[in-house]
Amino acid sequence: MKKDYLPMALGFWGVAIPLIVFGFLFCRTTAEGVTVFLAAAVFMLVGYFIYRAKH
Amino acid sequence: MKLTPADWIFIAWYFVLSIGIGLYYSKKAGKSISEYFLSGRSLPWWLLGTSMVATTFSSDTPLAVTGIVIKDGVSGNWFWWNFMLGGALTILFFAHLWRRAGVMTEVEFIDIRYSGKPARFLRGFKALYLGVPVSCITFGWVTLAMVKIIQIAFRTSGLTAMTVCLGLTIFYTTLSGLWGVVATDMLLFGVAMLGSIVLSVVSVEKAGGIGAIVAHMKTLLAQSGHDYLSVFPSLGQAIPLAFFVALFVQWWAVYYPGAEPGGGGWIAQRMLAARDSKHAVKGTLWFNIAHYVIRPWPWILTALAAMVVFPELVTAPVGTMEAAYPRMIGFLPAGITGIVIASLFAAFMSTIESIVNLAGSYLLNDFYRPFIRKDASEKHYVLVSRLLVILVALLGAGFSYVLGSVRMGWQLIMELSGGIGLVLLLRWYWWRVSAWSEIAALSSSGAMAVYLQRFPDSPLVKALAAWLEKAGFKVDTWGVDIILIVAFTTVVWLTVTFLTAPDDKGKLLSFYQKVRPGGFWGPIARLNGRRYKLNAYPFLGWALALFMILCFLLGVGKLVFMNWAQGAGYIGAGAVAAFLLSKAINKIDWEGQP
Numbered sequence: 096m097k098k099d100y101l102p103m104a105l106g107f108w109g110v111a112i113p114l115i116v117f118g119f120l121f122c123r124t125t126a127e128g129v130t131v132f133l134a135a136a137v138f139m140l141v142g143y144f145i146y147r148a149k150h
Numbered sequence: 151m152k153l154t155p156a157d158w159i160f161i162a163w164y165f166v167l168s169i170g171i172g173l174y175y176s177k178k179a180g181k182s183i184s185e186y187f188l189s190g191r192s193l194p195w196w197l198l199g200t201s202m203v204a205t206t207f208s209s210d211t212p213l214a215v216t217g218i219v220i221k222d223g224v225s226g227n228w229f230w231w232n233f234m235l236g237g238a239l240t241i242l243f244f245a246h247l248w249r250r251a252g253v254m255t256e257v258e259f260i261d262i263r264y265s266g267k268p269a270r271f272l273r274g275f276k277a278l279y280l281g282v283p284v285s286c287i288t289f290g291w292v293t294l295a296m297v298k299i300i301q302i303a304f305r306t307s308g309l310t311a312m313t314v315c316l317g318l319t320i321f322y323t324t325l326s327g328l329w330g331v332v333a334t335d336m337l338l339f340g341v342a343m344l345g346s347i348v349l350s351v352v353s354v355e356k357a358g359g360i361g362a363i364v365a366h367m368k369t370l371l372a373q374s375g376h377d378y379l380s381v382f383p384s385l386g387q388a389i390p391l392a393f394f395v396a397l398f399v400q401w402w403a404v405y406y407p408g409a410e411p412g413g414g415g416w417i418a419q420r421m422l423a424a425r426d427s428k429h430a431v432k433g434t435l436w437f438n439i440a441h442y443v444i445r446p447w448p449w450i451l452t453a454l455a456a457m458v459v460f461p462e463l464v465t466a467p468v469g470t471m472e473a474a475y476p477r478m479i480g481f482l483p484a485g486i487t488g489i490v491i492a493s494l495f496a497a498f499m500s501t502i503e504s505i506v507n508l509a510g511s512y513l514l515n516d517f518y519r520p521f522i523r524k525d526a527s528e529k530h531y532v533l534v535s536r537l538l539v540i541l542v543a544l545l546g547a548g549f550s551y552v553l554g555s556v557r558m559g560w561q562l563i564m565e566l567s568g569g570i571g572l573v574l575l576l577r578w579y580w581w582r583v584s585a586w587s588e589i590a591a592l593s594s595s596g597a598m599a600v601y602l603q604r605f606p607d608s609p610l611v612k613a614l615a616a617w618l619e620k621a622g623f624k625v626d627t628w629g630v631d632i633i634l635i636v637a638f639t640t641v642v643w644l645t646v647t648f649l650t651a652p653d654d655k656g657k658l659l660s661f662y663q664k665v666r667p668g669g670f671w672g673p674i675a676r677l678n679g680r681r682y683k684l685n686a687y688p689f690l691g692w693a694l695a696l697f698m699i700l701c702f703l704l705g706v707g708k709l710v711f712m713n714w715a716q717g718a719g720y721i722g723a724g725a726v727a728a729f730l731l732s733k734a735i736n737k738i739d740w741e742g743q744p
Contacts (some may be wrong), residue, residue, distance in 0.1 A: 113160060117160065117489070133340050134348070
């Protein structure tokens with residue numbers, strides 16, 4: 096049953112990883128960097144919660 | 151604006167992820183039409199609530215809010231914030247009843263509530279009306295908005311980008327049904343919010359920071375007397391009629407996609423797909439919080455920043471004001487632009503996929519199955535559902551070419567169904583409402599809307615406008631039209647209700663026993679031998695839900711403008727209301743819930 100939510104969790108992790116890379120490569124200011132890295136952390140966390148969610 | 155390879159990589163990766171998630175569920179969705187349209191009624195609250203808000207977050211929404219803020223200030227948002235009154239009503243009074251009704255679509259409700267030929271006619275008519283024109287108008291305005299974004303941002307026709315995006319969305323939606331829709335909605339909402347937050351941060355920086363925005367708004371206040379930062383309209387001058395109508399009429403009277411009185415459309419579809427009634431209630435609550443509290447502030451900030459960066463916007467036409475949102479994308483750095491463009495596609499896709507899936511459910515469950523082929527196999531119905539989804543998508547795409555403007559689309563829907571809200575609310579709680587009541591409401595509302603379009607300067611309109619002006623309102627056509635439509639429709643459907651026979655008592659009894667609504671069911675309750683009461687808790691919960699949403703909305707606004715103490719105060723008050731609300735929800739009649 097856990098498989099039902101796995102693609103969604105992978106989707107969130109799949110966005111978080113390029114966000115981290117893009118944050119390092121392209122953010123010009125501290126505010127941009129903080130926003131992108133925080134967003135990546137939120138995506139990682141939401142992905143984890145979805146993965147652990149009860150069926 | 152030109153995209154760099156890094157932007158394209160993120161956009162392409164985003165499409166791979168969304169389509170991959172959608173396709174994963176295609177096998178599961180193909181098992182039955184209950185799986186295809188309701189995910190087997192197994193959705194948890196967080197998934198169905200997020201799907202509701204993702205669908206309501208369309209590509210045109212940030213543009214519309216930007217236009218509103220630049221034209222009328224933050225308080226202009228009451229044009230749509232007023233719907234929180236109806237949203238809270240749905241949480242407390244209707245979400246659990248929808249799930250208890252156990253129907254497949256909003257239209258099938260007619261079959262369990264009304265009897266006879268009028269009910270049969272109404273079901274077929276509403277299936278076609280909601281499945282084709284309403285869905286196509288909604289599809290059309292969302293697509294048109296996305297085309298405009300592409301045109302402003304890239305200065306190309308956007309035809310190829312739109313065709314590819316629409317084609318891919320329809321492809322996975324057709325195969326994966328509601329499972330694919332809600333699963334991708336999770337990611338799409340995340341990406342859509344990500345894009346709007348990133349854009350707001352860059353926009354605020356470009357404007358010189360929050361302090362510079364506040365200073366600019368103070369200058370504008372001194373110059374024009376208009377407080378753009380105020381969340382509430384200023385008193386002491388003529389009240390705009392549109393604001394009055396929005397606050398006291400619109401939320402209970404107008405059937406607007408995503409804010410239907412008592413729940414309808416994709417909101418009802420997700421409540422029906424809930425694991426049980428409690429999940430339906432909690433999911434709808436989460437939707438309302440995400441919809442009114444989480445979504446708007448990044449757009450508002452972007453709009454206010456745009457007013458600093460482009461000072462000429464304040465006196466520009468509305469179209470130019472709305473275009474400020476995509477114009478701000480031009481200030482994003484390479485690589486990050488791709489994230490924001492993907493977020494706009496996400497907003498667009500999450501709405502389109504839900505519209506076509508929902509329209510397919512009406513056409514299959516409420517037209518094809520009862521009227522064309524009654525006893526076919528599940529496999530057959532799933533196949534027809536998929537074909538219907540494709541058909542609606544093609545019709546909707548065609549409609550976007552003939553629709554004049556985004557505004558024309560939603561205004562058309564709001565006026566055509568401007569007065570039917572009350573009948574949709576009362577049909578749950580008053581036994582006397584019949585299929586004739588709904589037929590009368592629909593036809594009189596449509597007739598009045600057509601009359602007002604045809605004769606905008608009729609003596610009736612002029613007389614009401616003059617009277618309202620005398621009463622101290624700042625009159626506008628929209629407000630006058632809605633008042634006339636609602637008043638006329640209400641008189642007509644109430645008259646028709648009392649002049650026609652009530653529904654068959656056996657049908658009403660079976661509905662009463664299944665749904666257990668409470669309210670005005672006197673003769674049926676006596677027939678049942680037991681009366682289900684509507685206790686005070688939903689009313690208390692309604693007030694608490696509104697207070698909570700308002701506190702959170704104001705609290706986030708204060709925090710965004712770095713008023714930390716006030717922000718924390720509002721959030722704290724909202725948290726207390728949330729705690730009390732959870733107690734009130736627990737006191738709702740949960741007996742016999744599925």
